[in-house]
Amino acid sequence: MNTELIGVIATFLITVALAIPFGKYMAKVFKGEKSLLDFMAPFERLIFRICGIDPTKQMNWKQHLLALLSINMLWFVYAFIMLLTQGALFLNPDGNPSMSPDLSFNTAISFLVNCNLQHYSGESGLTYLTxxxxxTFLQFVSAATGIAALIVVFNAMREKTTEGLGxxxxxxxxxxxxxxxxxxxVVATIxxxxxxxxxxxxxxxxxxxxxxxVQVSRGPAAGMIAIKHLGTNGGGxxxxxxxxPLENPNYLTNMVEMIVQVLIPIALIFTLGFYLNRKKLAYVIFGVMTFGMLTFLIPTLIAEVNGNPAITxxxxxxxxxxxxxxxxxxxxxxxxxxxxxTTIISTGSVNxxxxxxxxxxxxxxxxxxxxNAFYGGCGVGILNYYIFIIIAVFISGLMVGRTPEFLGRKIEAREMKIASFIALLHPLLILAGTALSSYVNVNHANADWAVKPGNWLNNPGYHGFSEMLYEYTSSAANNGSGFEGLGDNNLFWNITTGFVLILGRFLPIIGPIAIAGLLARKKYIPESAGTLRTDTGTFGIMTYAVIMIIAALAFFPALVLGPFAEYFSLYF
Amino acid sequence: MKTYIIPSLKLTGLLILICSALYPLLIAGIAKAAPGGGKGETLEVNGKVVGYAAIGQNFTDEAYFIGRPSAVDYNAAGSCGSNKGASNPDYLASVQARIDTFLVHNPGVDRSQIPAELVTASGSGLDPDITPAAAKIQIKRIAKLRHLEEADLLKLVEKQTEKPLLGLFGVEKINVLKLNIELNKLKQ
Incomplete structure (x- = not known):
C-alpha cells in the first residue's frame, strides 16, 4: 500500500478526531461553563483590571465592531512604525535593514489582516525583534480577532431576541x-x-x-511557526x-503543521453545534465543507502524483x-x-x-x-460561509415559495443587500486588481519604476498571467500564499495588494456581524412545518451549489486565460 | 471610538509582553532540552562541525553523492524554489540539460533510471534528502572514483535509508550529508 497516501488520509482523520472534542471545549469556554483551563481566570481578571476593562459589560453589534476596529487600527500604526525602524532597534544579530515605507505598509497590513502575504524574505527582511x-504578535491577535468576530455572530444566533452580544x-x-x-x-515544543x-x-x-x-540562518522560530499555523496566518x-528544513524538519512535523492549521477552523464548526445546541446544522456544514475540499483535493492529487508530462x-x-x-x-x-x-483555509503557508x-x-x-468558504480562516471561514447561507436561504425561499428564514429569523432586503455586497466584493477585488496589473504589465512594460512592469513575471505566457491572478486572489482571500516568482516587492504591488488586503478582511467581518446583529433584534419565530429547514442535506447541497456557481460565474474567464490555457498547452 | 482607545492601548502593551517576550522565551527555555539545544542540530566529523543535519549542502565534487538542484546553491542565508512554471520553455530546457549532464558524468546509467527529483529543484533550495533510487544510480560513478566495491556502497546506501514515519506514513529518503560523512569513512 502507498505510504504517502496513507499519510494523507491519516492526517485528515487525526484532524477531525481532534477537532470534535476541541470544538466542544471551545463552546464551553465561550459559554463560560467549567473547562480545563479555568485556572487562567485570575490571570485574565488581572489583565482586565490593569487595562480598565469591564469584561461583563454587554456590547451590541455596533459596539463590537467599534472595539474591534479601534484596536486593529492601533496595531497597524504600531506595526508600521516598528517595521520602518527595525534596522536601528535591538535584537538584530544579522544586521538586517529597515523596511521601505511601501513594504512596511504592505507587511503591517498583511499580518494585521491574518493574511501574511510576504513581499520580503524572513532571513534578510526582518529582525528578531520584528x-x-x-x-508573532499580530499572528496571535489577528487570529483571536477572527475568533471573537465569529463568537459574536454565534451569540446573535441564539434564540432570544437581544441587543447584548457579549x-x-x-x-x-x-x-x-x-x-x-x-x-x-504544545506545538512549538513538538x-x-x-x-x-x-x-x-x-x-x-x-x-x-x-x-x-556557508551560512545558515536561524532564530527563535519554533514559537512563531506554531501560531502561524494555529492562527491560520501562514507567514513563514x-x-x-x-x-x-528548519521550519518543517520531517514528515512528523509536516503532519503536525497540516493538522493544526486546519484544527481550529474545523473545530469551530463543531463549536457552533455545541454552542447553539444545533449539532445537525454543524454536521451539515462540516459535510458541505469537506465535500468542497475534496472537490479541489482530488484533481490536485491526480495531477501532482502523475508528474509533469513535459518531463515524462x-x-x-x-x-x-x-x-x-x-x-x-x-x-x-x-x-x-x-x-x-492551505488555500481553502486562509493559512497560506506552503510546503x-x-x-x-x-x-x-x-x-x-x-x-x-x-x-474561500470551505473550513476557511480562524473564525472568518464560518463568517464567509454564513454569507453564503444567507444567500442560499433567500434563493431557496424564492424557489419553494416560503419566507426566507435562518434559525428562526426572517431575512429581509437589508440583510440580503449586505450579503450580496460581501459576496460580490471578493470577485471585484480580485478581477479589478488583476485587470489593472495586466494592463500595466503590457502597456507600460518599460515604465521607469524600480522594477519595470515588464520584468514582474518569472514565467512567460499563460502562467505569467496566473502569477498576477494568484497574487490578488491570495490578497482578497487573506490567504498569503503566492506564485512567488512574481516580482512583488515594489511600489505597485505593495500598495495595490495592501488596499485589497484591508478591504478583503474587514468588510467580510463587518458584513456578517451587521447581518447577525440585525437579525438578533428581530422576533424569534419558532420552527414550524412551514419553515425551510437549514440543517438538512438538501439545504447543504443548495449552499454548495450557491458557492460554486458564484465562483464559476465570477472567475471562469480568468481561470481560462491562466491555468486552463496552460493545461491545454501542456497536455495536448 | 475614543472609549476603546485607552483600554486597547494598555491591552496591546500587555499582549506584546505575553506573546512576543514571555512566550518565545518559554519556548527557547524548553528547547534547551531538545537535540541541538534549540540552535539547530549539527553534525560533526572529528569534533569539527561540518553542517546542519537538516540543511542540504552543495556537492560539486563528483566523488560525493550529489543532492538535488537548488535555486539558492544551498546557501542557507536565504531560501527559495525556482518558481518555474511547469510549461516554461526555459525551465524545461534546463531540466533537459541537467539530464544530459548527469548522463555524461554517470556512464552506464540509462535515462529511464534517473529519478526526476534529481533534476528538479526543491522548494526551499536546501532539501537535505534524496530518494534511495537517486542514491543508487550514483553508486557506479562513486565506486569508480573512490576505488570502492559497488556492493559496499549499496550496503551503505541501504543502511542510510530512513524508513517512512512508523513504517506507515510518507516517503523513504536518505540524508545526503549523513550519507557522505559515512562515505568518507569507508576504506578503499
Whole structure:
C-alpha cells in the first residue's frame, strides 16, 4: 500500500478526531461553563483590571465592531512604525535593514489582516525583534480577532431576541489565553524537539564537508511557526516557509503543521453545534465543507502524483510525481494535500512552491481561495460561509415559495443587500486588481519604476498571467500564499495588494456581524412545518451549489486565460 | 471610538509582553532540552562541525553523492524554489540539460533510471534528502572514483535509508550529508 497516501488520509482523520472534542471545549469556554483551563481566570481578571476593562459589560453589534476596529487600527500604526525602524532597534544579530515605507505598509497590513502575504524574505527582511514583536504578535491577535468576530455572530444566533452580544475584549482575550497560547506552546515544543531552532543565536557560518564556507540562518522560530499555523496566518520565519528544513524538519512535523492549521477552523464548526445546541446544522456544514475540499483535493492529487508530462517526455523516471518546488521528505502526495488545505483555509503557508505546481493544481489552489468558504480562516471561514447561507436561504425561499428564514429569523432586503455586497466584493477585488496589473504589465512594460512592469513575471505566457491572478486572489482571500516568482516587492504591488488586503478582511467581518446583529433584534419565530429547514442535506447541497456557481460565474474567464490555457498547452 | 482607545492601548502593551517576550522565551527555555539545544542540530566529523543535519549542502565534487538542484546553491542565508512554471520553455530546457549532464558524468546509467527529483529543484533550495533510487544510480560513478566495491556502497546506501514515519506514513529518503560523512569513512 502507498505510504504517502496513507499519510494523507491519516492526517485528515487525526484532524477531525481532534477537532470534535476541541470544538466542544471551545463552546464551553465561550459559554463560560467549567473547562480545563479555568485556572487562567485570575490571570485574565488581572489583565482586565490593569487595562480598565469591564469584561461583563454587554456590547451590541455596533459596539463590537467599534472595539474591534479601534484596536486593529492601533496595531497597524504600531506595526508600521516598528517595521520602518527595525534596522536601528535591538535584537538584530544579522544586521538586517529597515523596511521601505511601501513594504512596511504592505507587511503591517498583511499580518494585521491574518493574511501574511510576504513581499520580503524572513532571513534578510526582518529582525528578531520584528519577527517576535510585530509578526508573532499580530499572528496571535489577528487570529483571536477572527475568533471573537465569529463568537459574536454565534451569540446573535441564539434564540432570544437581544441587543447584548457579549463583550468583545472578554471573548478576544479568552481566545488567546484558553485556545491559541496553550496550543501554541504544545506545538512549538513538538517542533523544537524535531529540530526547529528556538534560541536567539544569529546566523551561523561554517565550513561544510566539501570545504566551502556557508551560512545558515536561524532564530527563535519554533514559537512563531506554531501560531502561524494555529492562527491560520501562514507567514513563514524563513523565505521558503514550511518547505524550509528548519521550519518543517520531517514528515512528523509536516503532519503536525497540516493538522493544526486546519484544527481550529474545523473545530469551530463543531463549536457552533455545541454552542447553539444545533449539532445537525454543524454536521451539515462540516459535510458541505469537506465535500468542497475534496472537490479541489482530488484533481490536485491526480495531477501532482502523475508528474509533469513535459518531463515524462524527456524519458526520466517520475515515480515520485512532480517534484519541482517540492521536498523529498514530504513527497508529492503530502505536498498536494497541503497546497489545498492551505488555500481553502486562509493559512497560506506552503510546503511546496505553488508556482511550480501543475496547471490543474494551480487552478484548484486558486478556486480554494476564490470560494474561500470551505473550513476557511480562524473564525472568518464560518463568517464567509454564513454569507453564503444567507444567500442560499433567500434563493431557496424564492424557489419553494416560503419566507426566507435562518434559525428562526426572517431575512429581509437589508440583510440580503449586505450579503450580496460581501459576496460580490471578493470577485471585484480580485478581477479589478488583476485587470489593472495586466494592463500595466503590457502597456507600460518599460515604465521607469524600480522594477519595470515588464520584468514582474518569472514565467512567460499563460502562467505569467496566473502569477498576477494568484497574487490578488491570495490578497482578497487573506490567504498569503503566492506564485512567488512574481516580482512583488515594489511600489505597485505593495500598495495595490495592501488596499485589497484591508478591504478583503474587514468588510467580510463587518458584513456578517451587521447581518447577525440585525437579525438578533428581530422576533424569534419558532420552527414550524412551514419553515425551510437549514440543517438538512438538501439545504447543504443548495449552499454548495450557491458557492460554486458564484465562483464559476465570477472567475471562469480568468481561470481560462491562466491555468486552463496552460493545461491545454501542456497536455495536448 | 475614543472609549476603546485607552483600554486597547494598555491591552496591546500587555499582549506584546505575553506573546512576543514571555512566550518565545518559554519556548527557547524548553528547547534547551531538545537535540541541538534549540540552535539547530549539527553534525560533526572529528569534533569539527561540518553542517546542519537538516540543511542540504552543495556537492560539486563528483566523488560525493550529489543532492538535488537548488535555486539558492544551498546557501542557507536565504531560501527559495525556482518558481518555474511547469510549461516554461526555459525551465524545461534546463531540466533537459541537467539530464544530459548527469548522463555524461554517470556512464552506464540509462535515462529511464534517473529519478526526476534529481533534476528538479526543491522548494526551499536546501532539501537535505534524496530518494534511495537517486542514491543508487550514483553508486557506479562513486565506486569508480573512490576505488570502492559497488556492493559496499549499496550496503551503505541501504543502511542510510530512513524508513517512512512508523513504517506507515510518507516517503523513504536518505540524508545526503549523513550519507557522505559515512562515505568518507569507508576504506578503499
Amino acid at each position: 519577527q517576535l514583536a510585530v509578526i 463583550n468583545f475584549f472578554d471573548i478576544f482575550l479568552k481566545s488567546l489565553t484558553r485556545v491559541l497560547l496553550p496550543l501554541s506552546i 517542533l523544537a524537539f524535531n529540530g526547529t531552532p528556538a534560541s536567539f543565536d544569529g546566523k551561523d557560518t561554517l565550513v561544510n564537508l566539501q570545504g566551502d564556507t 520565519w524563513f523565505g521558503a516557509n514550511s518547505s524550509h 517526455q524527456m524519458g526520466v523516471n517520475q515515480s515520485m510525481g512532480s517534484m519541482e518546488g517540492k521536498e523529498v521528505r514530504f513527497g508529492s502526495w503530502a505536498s498536494a494535500y497541503w497546497s489545498i488545505v 511546496s512552491m505553488h508556482d511550480s505546481s501543475m496547471p490543474v493544481s494551480g487552478s484548484m489552489q486558486l478556486l480554494g481561495m476564490m470560494t
